[in-house]
Amino acid sequence: MPTLLIATRFRGPPDSANGGYFAGTVASLAARTLTVRLLKPPPLDAPFEVRELPQGQLQILYGEVPVGRATPAELSLAVPRAPRYLEAVEASRRYAGFRFHRFPGCFVCGTQRARGDGLRIFAGAIPELALVAAPWVPDASLDRGDGKVRPEFMAAALDCPGYYAVVEEDRMMLLAEFTAHIDRPVHVGDACTVIGWKLGAEGRKHEAGTALLDGQGVVCGRARALWIEPKSTDG
Numbered sequence: 001m002p003t004l005l006i007a008t009r010f011r012g013p014p015d016s017a018n019g020g021y022f023a024g025t026v027a028s029l030a031a032r033t034l035t036v037r038l039l040k041p042p043p044l045d046a047p048f049e050v051r052e053l054p055q056g057q058l059q060i061l062y063g064e065v066p067v068g069r070a071t072p073a074e075l076s077l078a079v080p081r082a083p084r085y086l087e088a089v090e091a092s093r094r095y096a097g098f099r100f101h102r103f104p105g106c107f108v109c110g111t112q113r114a115r116g117d118g119l120r121i122f123a124g125a126i127p128e129l130a131l132v133a134a135p136w137v138p139d140a141s142l143d144r145g146d147g148k149v150r151p152e153f154m155a156a157a158l159d160c161p162g163y164y165a166v167v168e169e170d171r172m173m174l175l176a177e178f179t180a181h182i183d184r185p186v187h188v189g190d191a192c193t194v195i196g197w198k199l200g201a202e203g204r205k206h207e208a209g210t211a212l213l214d215g216q217g218v219v220c221g222r223a224r225a226l227w228i229e230p231k232s233t234d235g
Contacts, residue, residue: 002029004048004060009117010107010156012175016041018107019175020159020223024152026050026060026070027180034058035073035179042067075181077222079211080197083126088133088193094124095134100170109160116141119153121194123161131197132164136212138188148185154212155180158223161196162208166227173206177226184220191215204229 004025012018023036029050042048043062051059060068083091097104097111104112108119116139123132136157144150158180163173186192192214199207205228212221 002050004029004050005046006042006044006048008044011044012106012108013041013103014105016043018156018159020178020180021107021152021156022068023159023178024155024180026058026068027155028150028152030056030058030070030072033073033075033179033181034070035177037069037071037177038067038175039069040065040067073179075179075222075224077209077211077224079209079219079222080131080195081129082193082195082211082213082217083129083133084217085135085191085193085215087126088135088195091124091126091133092122092135095122096124096164096167096170097122102170102172106160108156109164115139119157121157121160123164123194123196125164131195132161133193133195134161136192136194138186138190138192140188143188144185147188149188151182151185154182154186154221155223157192157194157212158210158221159225161194162210162223162225163196163227165196165208165210166198166201166206171229173227173229175225176228178223179225180221180223182221184218186212186214186220192220193217199224204231
């Protein structure tokens with residue numbers, strides 16, 4: 001298996017990879033749907049070894065330290081009715097990250113990332129639909145070479161809206177597990193919509209669903225995420 005390296009551009013917190021991008025990159029090695037478990041924050045600009053395990057599993061190591069584990073999966077996830085693109089634009093004005101953001105340099109949802117650098121997916125609440133939504137127009141840097149977006153970037157886009165779907169106020173949470181399925185790649189420059197909604201919660205564990213729709217309103221990617229509140233937080 002090839003080694004992996006996550007460039008600084010694709011960070012979530014300042015010193016680690018965005019979880020959705022990391023999971024999507026791992027899944028691209030297998031060309032199938034995987035559940036990726038994040039065991040530790042994946043460091044940036046550092047080579048990871050990928051080891052094949054029995055039953056199609058993958059282990060991702062930094063040195064000898066396990067960082068992630070991937071298991072073949074099937075994703076069964078019903079997508080709720082999504083808002084229209086202009087409704088998502090309006091919802092993004094209510095993005096909680098505009099008021100306070102723990103990781104403003106996040107590749108996916110960071111407010112300090114410029115257009116053409118970060119994805120700038122700012123998911124705001126639509127209470128009447130019980131979900132969050134954001135517009136997203138993929139830029140040319142995400143092109144896989146044929147005018148369509150690379151699957152790891154679609155997986156990244158499906159990450160952070162899930163966080164904003166499950167938090168009612170600012171709260172420290174870590175992405176623990178991520179299962180993304182790409183139905184079809186979206187086109188660079190397409191006016192896409194990304195949505196997130198709550199699936200359930202138990203104690204410190206919170207589950208979210210996310211979906212990515214193209215400009216025609218067709219679901220092109222879906223994901224289920226498990227977010228966990230650390231036992232001790234910085235408030």
